[in-house]
Amino acid sequence: MKDGIRVGIVGAGLLGAHHAETCAANEAAEVVGVADLRADAAQELAGKVGAQPYGSARELFEAERVDFAVIATPDPLHKDPFLAAVAAGVRTILCEKPLATTVADAEQMLAAADKAGARVFVNYSNRFAWLFMATHRVLQQGLIGEPVYGESRLDDNISVPQRLWQARSREWAAGSSTAHFLLTHVVDLLHWFLAPARVEAVYAVKQERVLGFTPDLYDGFLFWDNGIKTRVKAEWVKHIETLVEFYLCIGGRAGSVVAHRRPGYGTSEGWRAMLAADRPKDVVASCAQGLTVQGVPVTGRMIQDPTCDGERQRGCLELKEQGERVDDDLFLQAIVEDTDSPSNWQGFGPLPGAEDGLRAVRVIEAFTDSAQKGERVGVPSR
Numbered sequence: 001m002k003d004g005i006r007v008g009i010v011g012a013g014l015l016g017a018h019h020a021e022t023c024a025a026n027e028a029a030e031v032v033g034v035a036d037l038r039a040d041a042a043q044e045l046a047g048k049v050g051a052q053p054y055g056s057a058r059e060l061f062e063a064e065r066v067d068f069a070v071i072a073t074p075d076p077l078h079k080d081p082f083l084a085a086v087a088a089g090v091r092t093i094l095c096e097k098p099l100a101t102t103v104a105d106a107e108q109m110l111a112a113a114d115k116a117g118a119r120v121f122v123n124y125s126n127r128f129a130w131l132f133m134a135t136h137r138v139l140q141q142g143l144i145g146e147p148v149y150g151e152s153r154l155d156d157n158i159s160v161p162q163r164l165w166q167a168r169s170r171e172w173a174a175g176s177s178t179a180h181f182l183l184t185h186v187v188d189l190l191h192w193f194l195a196p197a198r199v200e201a202v203y204a205v206k207q208e209r210v211l212g213f214t215p216d217l218y219d220g221f222l223f224w225d226n227g228i229k230t231r232v233k234a235e236w237v238k239h240i241e242t243l244v245e246f247y248l249c250i251g252g253r254a255g256s257v258v259a260h261r262r263p264g265y266g267t268s269e270g271w272r273a274m275l276a277a278d279r280p281k282d283v284v285a286s287c288a289q290g291l292t293v294q295g296v297p298v299t300g301r302m303i304q305d306p307t308c309d310g311e312r313q314r315g316c317l318e319l320k321e322q323g324e325r326v327d328d329d330l331f332l333q334a335i336v337e338d339t340d341s342p343s344n345w346q347g348f349g350p351l352p353g354a355e356d357g358l359r360a361v362r363v364i365e366a367f368t369d370s371a372q373k374g375e376r377v378g379v380p381s382r
Helices: 014-025 039-049 057-063 079-087 103-116 130-140 159-163 166-174 178-194 281-293 327-337 354-373
Strands: 005-010 029-035 052-054 068-071 092-096 119-123 147-157 199-207 217-224 229-238 244-252 256-262 270-274 299-304 313-319
Touching: 005 014, 005 057, 005 079, 005 327, 014 029, 014 039, 014 068, 014 327, 029 039, 029 057, 039 052, 052 057, 057 079, 068 079, 068 327, 079 092, 079 103, 092 327, 103 119, 103 354, 119 327, 119 354, 130 178, 130 244, 130 256, 130 270, 130 281, 130 313, 147 159, 147 178, 159 166, 178 199, 178 217, 178 229, 178 244, 178 354, 199 354, 217 354, 281 299, 281 313
Parallel strands: 005 029, 005 068, 029 052, 068 092, 092 119, 147 229
Antiparallel strands: 147 244, 199 217, 217 229, 244 256, 256 270, 270 313, 299 313
């Protein structure tokens, strides 16, 4: 048995299994318990990682000393196990996204954690994908000039709300939506990319003609406090070959970034940044080298500028293979090093935490409210 960070997993579904297995594989950690209302699921996953099964989060936290609690229950069911971890004195909690499906729940959870002195992380796992790490670096270094506009499409196969959680799919999807399940990823990424800008208002629409138990899709705009506008759409009724399609593009005054995280039909995965024309060759090379040193294999080169019929050259960065950091390894390293910015994450800011989670919940609640009212809705900053 390892003598390391004692991990408790709440939720034995797809995400819970991922966290249990990656934590068990980490030399710094030991998974001591897995909790799920489904006894067979808890038993099976606990057996795989050498842990004890429990029927509830409360039972797990009462029976085991846990240093790191991972909340991997369905979207609308995060609050109770989160509060149980806080009440048991767990010092670090990782909650799957979204932090909660209502602002009221999120605020209650974070108030309890703050009072108890617990550190909170929220697993916005897309931050750890190479192509989004590269996007963050390019935007934060101003390599495409001032960002002006962005757009994103994050869509799921219709099988997700109908069958992903087997017999419980409709019930659990009805407690969530494409806004909570999908758009929360995009909202977090955009805040990370565009910091210190913040969404101040939204305008959204929804469609409800297919599923019946949850909106088919949400589509709309985020208005930022520095004048940027971004369009974001998420759909749960696509009949597609893949489980997910994810495209994101951000245009600046002098360049742009395009990312195909999950390509759809006829599209290849990949990432490209067309840098501002005035960025010299050494700046292009330096950015590419800096990312490559940090494990993101970006190539940089000068190309004939397609925006002026090739009459000049400009810098281009490309990433033609996909990869990602292991989320649990980063959060466990943060515990070991007692920091929100572990050494393997230097240059990308702190890991997503309580404020990131609450900010996204506020934006998503405003988004769904706007779609219901058919009007622009402001997003409270506090």
